Amino acid sequence: MNGEDNGSTSEINILPDGRVCIFGASRQVLEVLDAIPLGDPGLKGRIECLRRIEETTATEGDSSTESICVKV
Amino acid sequence: MANSSVQRIGADRVELARQQYRHCLLCEHRCGVDRAGGQRGFCQAAAEARVYRCRVECGEEIELIPSQLFYLSGCNLRCVFCIGEADAFDPARGRPLTGQLLAEAVADGRRQGAKNIQWVGGEPTIHLPAVLEAMVGCGDLPPVVWKSNFFGTIEGYALLQGMVDVYVADLKFGNDHCARRIAGVERYLQTVTRNILWAAAEARLIVRHLLLPGHGACCFRPIVDWMCRWLPAAPLRIMTGYLPRWQAAVCGELAAPLDRQSAARAIAMARDKGLNVIG
Numbered sequence: 001m002n003g004e005d006n007g008s009t010s011e012i013n014i015l016p017d018g019r020v021c022i023f024g025a026s027r028q029v030l031e032v033l034d035a036i037p038l039g040d041p042g043l044k045g046r047i048e049c050l051r052r053i054e055e056t057t058a059t060e061g062d063s064s065t066e067s068i069c070v071k072v
Numbered sequence: 073m074a075n076s077s078v079q080r081i082g083a084d085r086v087e088l089a090r091q092q093y094r095h096c097l098l099c100e101h102r103c104g105v106d107r108a109g110g111q112r113g114f115c116q117a118a119a120e121a122r123v124y125r126c127r128v129e130c131g132e133e134i135e136l137i138p139s140q141l142f143y144l145s146g147c148n149l150r151c152v153f154c155i156g157e158a159d160a161f162d163p164a165r166g167r168p169l170t171g172q173l174l175a176e177a178v179a180d181g182r183r184q185g186a187k188n189i190q191w192v193g194g195e196p197t198i199h200l201p202a203v204l205e206a207m208v209g210c211g212d213l214p215p216v217v218w219k220s221n222f223f224g225t226i227e228g229y230a231l232l233q234g235m236v237d238v239y240v241a242d243l244k245f246g247n248d249h250c251a252r253r254i255a256g257v258e259r260y261l262q263t264v265t266r267n268i269l270w271a272a273a274e275a276r277l278i279v280r281h282l283l284l285p286g287h288g289a290c291c292f293r294p295i296v297d298w299m300c301r302w303l304p305a306a307p308l309r310i311m312t313g314y315l316p317r318w319q320a321a322v323c324g325e326l327a328a329p330l331d332r333q334s335a336a337r338a339i340a341m342a343r344d345k346g347l348n349v350i351g
Contacts, residue, residue: 018314022131027138046134050137054078
């Protein structure tokens, strides 16, 4: 599926109190948001988790998907 | 989970599941309609599933990301605040789900680093036969995540036995009155809690609750109490990003976003009760 079926656009809503709500966040979107000082420790933790997954995959040299549980 | 389990379960399970299209009892509306023959029940779904969106997402529960989500149109609830809106409720939206579509999408998702596939909606349970058929016809599958409102029947969910690695349960309301008023369903609490306990015995379970403005005492607190009693160790994700969408204004208290203080109090309360609150 691609193109009009992909729905790859993320939806970002900024609430009156400054909180940011994201619907459909790709890694790239999270990294863009990480560049903004939102002060959300959960965001940094999420990006760090994705980086560890990427490093682990690169080290193992395969795209093993047997484990889906990643301890943060 | 080895994808060979999906293959072994295979054709017999698909055939059994497809019988539901002749007399649909997949969810607790128990419409009993002949979807294959053109009849429509509460969800208005036909005898096919349609995917209106497919993408790799990183905003899901951390242990699941990156996750490739398949959004199926059509739902058996009518939550007035639904963020999916027309796509969620109109089962005619999107492309028909087939084994070929799934295989191509899964290959693409793997290239993007997805660690699993996740069936979401709408509500995927109303499309269970079509999803089973697509998975069996797909071949090589990563681990499977099933995100559901858990308003299905036990006989429906039993069709998934052995095929799902993780269930993600949206426990939306803490009482039947709010469920009736906001989502248009009866017997909500008994149905959903029964099914969630079934899922907990079947596979890994993550429970989610979207905090609704004005529903801390009537919904969130009973959910916390229930979790403390029945699933104290299950991961609980408390979602604080409620936004008034679709017809939320119909219920006055849902017409505004959840305030920051309510969100913080809710999370603190759940943690103080010893629940396994996750991000």
